[in-house]
Amino acid sequence: MTKWPRMNLAAGPVEVAERTRRDLAKPVLYHYDPAFKELFAHTTDLLKQVFRTDYDVVIMQGEAILGLEAAAASLIQPGDKVLNLVSGVFGKWFQMFIDKFGGETIEIAVGYDDAIDPEDVRKALHANPGVKYLSVVHSETPSGTRNPVAEIGAIAREFGVLTMVDTVSGLGGENLIPEEWGLDIAIAGPQKCLSGIPGLSLMSISPAAWEAMENHPTPLRGSFLSILDWKDAWIDNQRFPYTPSVSEMYALESTLTQVLEEGVERHVDRHQRVARACREGVKALGFELWPVREEIAASCVTAVKAPEGLSEEQIRDTMRDRYGVMISPGYGDLYGKLFRLGHMGVSAHPTTLAAQLAIFERSLKDLGHPVELGVGVGAAMAALDGWDDSAA
Amino acid sequence: MTKWPRMNLAAGPVEVAERTRRDLAKPVLYHYDPAFKELFAHTTDLLKQVFRTDYDVVIMQGEAILGLEAAAASLIQPGDKVLNLVSGVFGKWFQMFIDKFGGETIEIAVGYDDAIDPEDVRKALHANPGVKYLSVVHSETPSGTRNPVAEIGAIAREFGVLTMVDTVSGLGGENLIPEEWGLDIAIAGPQKCLSGIPGLSLMSISPAAWEAMENHPTPLRGSFLSILDWKDAWIDNQRFPYTPSVSEMYALESTLTQVLEEGVERHVDRHQRVARACREGVKALGFELWPVREEIAASCVTAVKAPEGLSEEQIRDTMRDRYGVMISPGYGDLYGKLFRLGHMGVSAHPTTLAAQLAIFERSLKDLGHPVELGVGVGAAMAALDGWDDSAA
Amino acid sequence: MTKWPRMNLAAGPVEVAERTRRDLAKPVLYHYDPAFKELFAHTTDLLKQVFRTDYDVVIMQGEAILGLEAAAASLIQPGDKVLNLVSGVFGKWFQMFIDKFGGETIEIAVGYDDAIDPEDVRKALHANPGVKYLSVVHSETPSGTRNPVAEIGAIAREFGVLTMVDTVSGLGGENLIPEEWGLDIAIAGPQKCLSGIPGLSLMSISPAAWEAMENHPTPLRGSFLSILDWKDAWIDNQRFPYTPSVSEMYALESTLTQVLEEGVERHVDRHQRVARACREGVKALGFELWPVREEIAASCVTAVKAPEGLSEEQIRDTMRDRYGVMISPGYGDLYGKLFRLGHMGVSAHPTTLAAQLAIFERSLKDLGHPVELGVGVGAAMAALDGWDDSAA
C-alpha cells in the first residue's frame, strides 16, 4: 500500500484542520431532523459572513464545478452573448459550458501567465453591444494568477452585464465583496483557501441573477444542476430539493466558524503574506515565477516554471516519495511547464512554508541540481517580518 | 440549540457506524496523490463485490438522485419510448427526468401501497413495440415496498429493452444480481442499507448501457451529469473528470469493507429478518402495515398506516422530542398517511429494533392512545428466533 | 478476532459519549504548554461544580483505586483507629489499605445485600473512643446498593472523625454534597455514572483532611500515591508533580462539561428514574433484586439474583455473544450469585434500557427459561411516565 503523505500541499483538496475533521465525524442526522435543519440554516448564515454579502447564498451539494455548470445552465439561453475572460485553463474551460447551453462566446484571452486588463473588458463591451453575461476566473489555480475582479465587475455593472465569477480558490485567500464589486454569481469551494473538504459549491447570488434565472424561457428546475430548486426548496420553504451531504455540512459549518473566528480579512492577509514569502523563497533559489508580473500572483499556490535540465515531475516525485510532501504539477495545457507550491488554509503558515521549501531544496540536491541548502527558506522567513499568531 | 437525537431511525440518511466515521476523519489527500488513486481503485473493486457484478461500476460524486438523472440524461433522446413503472413516489418522480430529456413515457401504475406485476410489464412491452428503456424502483422507500426486479429485468431482456433500476435503498437490504437479473444501470446510495454517508451515487453499468450512451447522437460529456466522463477519465485513464469528494470516498471504502466482512448475503438476510420482526411488532400493537401484502414489504423501512384519532406527526414528535428517536413521516403524496420505522445498516439489529418499538409504544401511551406496553417489543423479539451475531 | 459488543452495559468502564471521544482525540499537548495548563485549571473548576463543593479538588492520574489507596496512605499512621463500614466487596477491600498503613480496623459489617444503619455508626463511635477515621462506600457497585452517606457523615462530624468516602460509582448517579454532608475525602471515577473514560481519580478534599495529611509524622510526598504532591505542585504552584495523562484530561473536561450542561441534579435524577424502571422490569419478569430492600438500590447498576436452574453466566454469554450486549457478573465473593444490568451515563436512558431488557428476555427464551417476551420492557416503560428529554 502506498504510504500516505505527511503534508498535502497540493492545489486542492488541501490539508484540513483537525477540528474540522473531528466535526466531520459527528453522528449522521436525517436531513429533516430539526437539529440538521438548524445546522444547515446556521451554516448558510456563516457563509454569508464569509462571503461578506447580504445576497442569498446557496450551497450546492457537489464539487465547485457543479456550481459553475449550474450557473451557466441556469442563465444562458441559446444565442446569449457571453464575454468569457480567459487567462488560464479554467477560464478556457468555461467556454465548454457556454457552448453546451447554446451561448455565443466572445473571448478576451491573454497568456496563461498573465491577467485580464479591465480596459480590454470595457473595450470589448463597447465593441459588442448586447452582451448579457461575463464570466471570469478570480483566482486561476492552474496558473497561480489572479484577475482584477473588482475592476472587471464594476465595468460589467456599468454595461448592465451579469457576472459569473469563479472564485473557487479565491474565497478566503483573495479579497472579495460581491455587492460592492458587482459580482452576480460567485462560486467558491471549501477545499481551497478555506481549508475545508471537497464536495460542495458555495455560491452567492444577486437579486439580478435570480431574476435572470426566473426569466429564462425554460427555467432550470428539477435537476441536480438547478440553482432555482434550492431557492424554491430551501430559501423559500426550508425544504431540501434532495438529500444533502449531511457530513460535509458538518465540516463546512466547522470550517466557516474557524474562518470567522480568525476574521475574514485577517485570513486573507495571512494567505497573502505567506504567498509573498513563498515567492521570495523560490526566487532566492534561482527559480522563475510562472506569472509574468508578481502583482498578479495568486494567494492559493505559487506557480514556478520548470527549470532547465530537470523535469518538474522528478522534483515532485522526490518530494513526495522521499519526504512525504505532496505538491501539484501544472494542469491541462500547463502540465510539464510548471509546478505549484501550495499554501492554502491551515497550510498558509510559516512553519509549513519552511518545511515545504526545505524539502524542495533538499529534493533539488538529491537530484543533483545546484542549490545552496537553506537559502530559499531563509529568504522566505525574511519576508515574514512582523508575523504574530497571537496578535488579535 | 436543538438537542441531537439519540437514534436516527429515519428513512435515510441513517445512522453510520463509528468505524466508518473514524475513517471519514482521515487526513484529506490531494486526489492525484498516489495514495488516493489507490484508494479510489480499491473502493471501486469493493463496490463491484457488493454489487455482485463484473460490470463496470461508477461512483458519481453526488447524492443518488444525481445518478438517476445522469442515467436518464445519458441514455434518453427525444422521442425515445420509456416504460416507467410506478408503484410509489420515486417511481413517479422519474417521469420528470424522462420528460426533461424528451422521452415518451409509457406508464404502468399501481397503488402506492402495491408492487408492479411482472406480467403487466410483459403485456405493456407487447402492446408497445419499440420501447427502448424501462425504469423501475427496486425498493420504494416512501412506501416501504419492493418491486420484483428479477422478474421484470428478465422480461425486459427478452424484449431487448435496457433497464434503469433505482436500488438506492435496495442495495444491501434486498437481493440484487445485475448480470443475472438483466439490470443495465443500477443506482444505489451509501446512506441507506449500507449505513454509509450520503453524497455519492453508486452505479453498475452493463456493456449495453455503455454502448447506448456512446451511440446517443449527442453523447453526454463535459457535465456533472455525465457518466461517460467517468468512463473516459477514470475507467480508461485513471484520471478524474473533476475533484472527487475525497473524504466521502474514505467513508465509502470503510462502509463497503464492513459489508463484505459480514458478507453481502448475510447482510441482506439480517435486514430482512429485522424488517419481518418489526412488522410483527407493529401488527401486535394493532397497527396496519401500509403495503397491501406483507410479501412486498421492503427491508429498509416499515411503513405503517397513520392510526385513527392520532396524527402520525404527534407520534413522531413525541418519539423525537421526549425520547430522542427520529423516524420518518410519509413523503410527498404520502405525507400524513403513514409513518416509517427505519431499520437500515447498523440499525438493522434486535437491540435497536427493541428500543424503537419500546419508544413507539411509550409515545403512544404519552399521547393517550390505548396500548399495552411491551406487546410490540415482545412480538418482534419472538420473531427473531435463532438470531446469533456470533454465527459465522 | 472477537467481535466488539454493540452495547457496553457493564459495571464500568461504561459507554462513553461520542462527543467525549472526539474530544479525547484532540492533538496531544505538552503538559506545560499554556493551553494545557489552562485546560487543567478549567477542568478543576468544572469538577468542583460537579462535586458541588468549594473544597479543593485533586485529579490523581490513575484509576479510582489510586485515590482510595492514596487517601489511606496519606492519612493513616500506625495505630490509628479506623471505623470501616462494610456492606459489600469494596467496603471490605478497603481494610487491606488500613492494614497496609498500620491502622487498627473497627468494622461494622452487614450482609452484602444490605446497607449500613447510621445508628450503628453512632453506637460504634460511642463504643470506640479515639476513632480517627471512618471509611465508607457510597455506592457499592458489586452489590448495586447505596449507603446513607449523608447521615453517616453527619454522625462522624459530631464525633470529630474524618471521613473517606468511596463514591466511585456514586458521583453523578447519587446525590452528594461534601461540605453539607461532612465528607472529608470523597473519591470518584469518571468511568461510571459520569460516562467518562477510566484512568483518573476525582477527589474532593476538606481543609481538615489537608491538615491531617500535613500533620502526619511522615507526610506522604514524592510518590505516585501522594495527594500532598498535588497540593504542593498544582494547587499552590500550577506545576505538575509528574506528567499528567493529557488525553484523559481532554475527555474529563468534555465529560464534566456535558454533565453541567444537563445539570448535576437532573443528571442524578435521570439515573435514579432509569434505575427504578429497570427494577420494575426485572421484577415483572419474576426475577429477584439482590438488595434486601429496594430503597437501598443504587443508581449505577441493578443487581439481580441468579435464578434457579440457570447460571448467570449463561445469561450473560447469550446476551453478549448472540446480541452484542455486555453486562457484568457478580464481583469477588458475589461471583455466580448475581448479575448486574448497567444504566450509567449515556446509557441511563429509556432507549438503552428497553434494548437491554428486551435482549435479556430474548436470551432467557433462547436458554429455555420461561418468559413472556415484552413483559419486562413493558413494566420498565410503564415506570417512566413523564420522561421528557426536551424538558428544560
Next chain:
Amino acid sequence: MTKWPRMNLAAGPVEVAERTRRDLAKPVLYHYDPAFKELFAHTTDLLKQVFRTDYDVVIMQGEAILGLEAAAASLIQPGDKVLNLVSGVFGKWFQMFIDKFGGETIEIAVGYDDAIDPEDVRKALHANPGVKYLSVVHSETPSGTRNPVAEIGAIAREFGVLTMVDTVSGLGGENLIPEEWGLDIAIAGPQKCLSGIPGLSLMSISPAAWEAMENHPTPLRGSFLSILDWKDAWIDNQRFPYTPSVSEMYALESTLTQVLEEGVERHVDRHQRVARACREGVKALGFELWPVREEIAASCVTAVKAPEGLSEEQIRDTMRDRYGVMISPGYGDLYGKLFRLGHMGVSAHPTTLAAQLAIFERSLKDLGHPVELGVGVGAAMAALDGWDDSAA
C-alpha cells in the same frame, strides 16, 4: 482562551499520530469484555516485540514515574545497597525512591552534561561489595544525553547486580536489548520516542527481577505500586488487579503496531539521523550543544545552551506565541541554562525539523539576535543525505 500550538516539539508528551488518536477514540469496552482481554493480550505481545525481549512485560496504568517508583518499591528493602548512577536530573531523582524504601545509596555522579563511564561502575562495584541493585537512566531527557547502558548492564551482570533502567525516553529512539544487555527492569513511556499518549508505564521484567520481588520479606502486593499484582492477576490469570485505562490501551496497541510496521531498528535509526541533523543545524547557527561530547547526545531532544544576552525563555515564548511552535526549557536544576528542541516519534522527520529550525531562526531575528536566516535549516538538511521515506 489560549491558542493551541501548531507543533508540539516539547520533551514529552509529544505529538501523537492521527491514526493513534483515531484509535484512541474507539468505543470504550468493559475491561472484562472478551474483546478487551484479547486486545490487552495482543498489546502485550506487541510490546515484547518493541522491547525486543522474551522477558515478561507489564503495562502499569500510570505515567512512567509509576513504573520507576514501583520498581524501587518492589525490590528495595531497608539496608539494601543501591548503586545509583547520576548524570542528570532524573538520575538524581531516583535517589528519592531509594531513600523512601530504606535503601543505602552509593552514587556515581558526573556533570549533568556528561555520561557515566562504565569503568567507574566497575570500580564502584569492586569498591562496594554487596551492592544489590544498580539504577541508571538510559536517556536523560532533561540533559539530552545518553548513558552507555549496554556496557553498564554487562558489568552489573558480572557482579550479580540487578539493574533498574529508566529508558522512558529511550525506547524507540535508542537501541535497547534487555536480555543481551543485562537489563532486569526496563521502564519506558509511550509518550516519548514511541509517539504515544502519556499515562502508562511500559516495563520488561527479567526472571531474576521477579524472583527478587517474590523474595522481598514483605512482597509488595495489593497496591497501585505493585508489579507483582500484575503478575498474579494478568500474567498468571488473565485478570486485572484494577480497572485498566481502556482507551489508553487502544492508543498503545495502535502506537506499537505502527512502530513495528516501520521496524524497531529503522525507527531508532530515523530518530538518530534526525537528532544528528538537528545538532548540525544548531551548531551552524553558532549555538553550543549542552552535552560535553556529541557522541553522548540523545535521540529524543537536542539540548542547547542558552546563549549570552538572550534568555532561553524569550526564545521559547517567541516560538510559541508568534509561530505556534512549542519546545521545552531546562528542567529542575537545568532551568534557564538550556532549552530543548524535540524530535521524537512522528516529529522525527526532516519536514518537522526544518520547520522547527526555521522558526527558531526566525524567532532569534525577532528578538534582535544576529542570525543568518536559513543557515541552520540548510546545515540540518545537508546532514540528511540519503533520507528516503519510501525505502523498504
